[in-house]
Amino acid sequence: EERHETKPFRQRLLVVANRLPVSAVRKGEDAWSLEISAGGLVSALLGVKEFEARWIGWAGVNVPDEIGQKALTKALAEKRCIPVFLDEEIVHQYYNGYCNNILWPLFHYLGLPQEDRLATTRSFQSQFEAYEKANQMFADVVNKHYEEGDVVWCHDYHLMFLPKCLKKHNKKMKVGWFLHTPFPSSEIHRTLPSRSELLHSVLAADLVGFHTYDYARHFVSACTRILGLEGTPYGVEYQGKLTRVAAFPIGIDSERFIRALDLPAVQDHIKELQERFKGRKVMLGVDRLDMIKGIPQKILAFEKFLEEDPYWRDKVVLLQIAVPTRTDVPEYQKLTSQVHEIVGRINGRFGTLTTVPIHHLDRSLDFYQLCALYAVTDVALVTSLRDGMNLVSYEFVACQEKKKGVLILSEFAGAAQSLGAGAILVNPWNITEVAAAIARALKMPSAEREKRHKHNFLHVKSHTAQEWAGTFVSELNDTVIEAQLRTRQ
Numbered sequence: 001e002e003r004h005e006t007k008p009f010r011q012r013l014l015v016v017a018n019r020l021p022v023s024a025v026r027k028g029e030d031a032w033s034l035e036i037s038a039g040g041l042v043s044a045l046l047g048v049k050e051f052e053a054r055w056i057g058w059a060g061v062n063v064p065d066e067i068g069q070k071a072l073t074k075a076l077a078e079k080r081c082i083p084v085f086l087d088e089e090i091v092h093q094y095y096n097g098y099c100n101n102i103l104w105p106l107f108h109y110l111g112l113p114q115e116d117r118l119a120t121t122r123s124f125q126s127q128f129e130a131y132e133k134a135n136q137m138f139a140d141v142v143n144k145h146y147e148e149g150d151v152v153w154c155h156d157y158h159l160m161f162l163p164k165c166l167k168k169h170n171k172k173m174k175v176g177w178f179l180h181t182p183f184p185s186s187e188i189h190r191t192l193p194s195r196s197e198l199l200h201s202v203l204a205a206d207l208v209g210f211h212t213y214d215y216a217r218h219f220v221s222a223c224t225r226i227l228g229l230e231g232t233p234y235g236v237e238y239q240g241k242l243t244r245v246a247a248f249p250i251g252i253d254s255e256r257f258i259r260a261l262d263l264p265a266v267q268d269h270i271k272e273l274q275e276r277f278k279g280r281k282v283m284l285g286v287d288r289l290d291m292i293k294g295i296p297q298k299i300l301a302f303e304k305f306l307e308e309d310p311y312w313r314d315k316v317v318l319l320q321i322a323v324p325t326r327t328d329v330p331e332y333q334k335l336t337s338q339v340h341e342i343v344g345r346i347n348g349r350f351g352t353l354t355t356v357p358i359h360h361l362d363r364s365l366d367f368y369q370l371c372a373l374y375a376v377t378d379v380a381l382v383t384s385l386r387d388g389m390n391l392v393s394y395e396f397v398a399c400q401e402k403k404k405g406v407l408i409l410s411e412f413a414g415a416a417q418s419l420g421a422g423a424i425l426v427n428p429w430n431i432t433e434v435a436a437a438i439a440r441a442l443k444m445p446s447a448e449r450e451k452r453h454k455h456n457f458l459h460v461k462s463h464t465a466q467e468w469a470g471t472f473v474s475e476l477n478d479t480v481i482e483a484q485l486r487t488r489q
């Protein structure tokens with residue numbers, strides 16, 4: 001029969017995020033070169049076979065002319081990507097301003113900007129207006145491409161206003177929203193001038209997801225305390241329906257890392273690194289250069305460790321790889337020079353003519369180099385002051401089947417809830433404690449290392465990004481069906 005020959009039905013999934021998973025470079029008036037960036041989200045969704053995913057987002061470039069926009073739209077369509085075009089002014093106000101200068105620090109407990117209070121308060125309103133406007137532009141593109149039955153999955157703090165815009169246009173649309181950062185205590189969220197508008201909008205979604213149970217609980221408290229709504233263990237009663245709120249801890253595509261370790265290119269890098277650091281223990285930090293990652297604190301703790309334990313001075317090296325991000329924001333520039341200054345001072349203090357204790361790289365590494373680094377590391381140091389989850393800790397564990405190295409992990413990273421039993425947990429603000437953890441990790445007997453590694457490895461292998469995405473989307477489908485049943489009763 002004809003019906004048997006048709007392809008199995010795959011539900012369409014519209015993934016809406018601020019950035020498309022591509023980098024676009026203009027090669028001429030109507031020519032673009034595109035490169036897919038294989039981040040966690042991309043591989044997560046590639047692995048979910050029951051959905052046909054399409055991406056909607058900003059391509060990260062300003063394209064003021066129509067010819068360029070048309071050509072880029074066409075090129076992106078081949079990669080299942082649909083662009084939202086944002087002009088420079090809106091990027092400045094919405095992305096650099098409201099998203100990165102207000103929401104990002106606030107959600108990581110760094111508070112609202114405090115310098116020049118008056119100026120900030122004045123620009124705050126216009127930045128929020130730009131945020132609403134940008135979210136509406138995303139909604140317009142979603143509405144244009146939406147077909148009945150599609151699932152719409154909105155991502156992150158950039159798009160908190162999107163669920164409301166979408167539901168206003170079409171009440172029946174299945175809308176989920178997931179936050180990749182922490183959701184802070186309601187006492188922190190309360191300080192945000194647009195605190196209520198954002199909560200109302202997120203509540204318009206059918207399903208609201210966070211990395212950890214704590215973040216979900218903070219969100220529900222914010223809704224009950226700030227909006228006076230009724231919270232339940234399952235979510236929040238909102239406008240006659242239940243908005244489901246739950247934890248969906250993300251994972252990585254662990255097989256991709258495990259497989260990569262056997263590739264000749266990675267093996268070559270591993271040999272090079274082993275040769276280069278022969279006779280020394282390798283400690284590793286891999287972070288985006290962001291204040292939430294606690295990089296200065298980490299380096300100061302390493303200094304304290306060297307200070308207290310002269311034996312290790314020529315027997316250990318810290319490799320800190322920090323990719324610069326948001327380089328046009330003054331605070332990030334300040335952080336870069338602060339880190340350089342500390343590293344310079346410590347290397348001057350403990351270095352010799354031939355070696356230095358810290359190798360600091362201000363750049364991104366390719367996937368093979370990264371895998372090799374993870375594989376040769378004895379101790380990984382993740383000292384985020386706050387972090388939604390932290391995937392670096394997962395990637396390190398995935399690459400350690402041979403070495404069974406130690407993970408020192410901040411208790412303020414979401415990952416502390418999943419990898420806490422295998423890692424040494426630390427308060428990154430307590431430099432003495434982190435220095436002691438370094439000493440303990442370097443001396444840890446192999447039986448203990450094995451036991452700890454096994455615990456973490458099992459977790460990383462069984463809680464993958466694919467599973468995360470699959471669970472979120474099926475939960476969203478179920479939530480909508482349940483709500484329909486309830487209204488029919």
Ligand code: ADQ
Pocket residue numbers: 040180181250286287288321322323363364365366370387388389390391392393395
């Ligand atoms: P990030 O803050 O970017 O993500 P993280 O989860 O650690 O933090 O992911 C960083 C990714 O970038 C990792 O895949 C890592 O390999 C890669 N990376 C970092 N430095 C690199 C370098 N120098 N070279 C190459 N690659 C590098 C946000 C939240 C996190 C949350 C994720 C996913 O802040 O808390 O875990 O989203 O939800």
